Amino acid sequence: MAAELNYSDWFQAKIKDIRIESGNIKTYSPLVEFLYFLMRDYLAVGHIEKIIEEMEWQRAQGQLGSNFTNGWLAQYASNVAHRIADLTPTLCEDEGCEHHGTPHICQTLNTTKDSPKSGKRTQRSTSKK
Numbered sequence: 640m641a642a643e644l645n646y647s648d649w650f651q652a653k654i655k656d657i658r659i660e661s662g663n664i665k666t667y668s669p670l671v672e673f674l675y676f677l678m679r680d681y682l683a684v685g686h687i688e689k690i691i692e693e694m695e696w697q698r699a700q701g702q703l704g705s706n707f708t709n710g711w712l713a714q715y716a717s718n719v720a721h722r723i724a725d726l727t728p729t730l731c732e733d734e735g736c737e738h739h740g741t742p743h744i745c746q747t748l749n750t751t752k753d754s755p756k757s758g759k760r761t762q763r764s765t766s767k768k
């Protein structure tokens with residue numbers, strides 16, 4: 640007699656297998672996060688690739704920057720770019736530190752203005768993961 644197979648359990652096991660097979664990637668880059676969610680949920684990879692290739696071609700031709708005719712859209716794009724930059728953690732560059740390549744917890748905890756007893760960290764040191 641075959642064990643009763645629950646679809647939800649089977650599906651969860653399948654998703655787990657797919658995640659293991661496709662790779663488990665950790666990033667601290669909010670730009671990578673933004674692009675991942677954009678391509679996963681809203682915009683086909685081909686559109687992103689076309690845009691980046693056009694930008695690379697323009698740079699190869701010596702054209703630096705772009706002129707936009709929709710000022711509101713250009714300002715919103717700039718606003719989003721600044722918000723993404725504000726989410727970027729400072730990564731530890733000390734190769735001797737156990738946090739090398741990850742948010743510099745050892746430094747941000749020492750420089751925080753919060754009381755050590757509060758357990759709070761500065762905005763930049765807090766990851767939403």
Ligand SMILES: [Zn+2]
Pocket residue numbers: 731732733736737738739743744745746
């Ligand atoms: Zn460190």
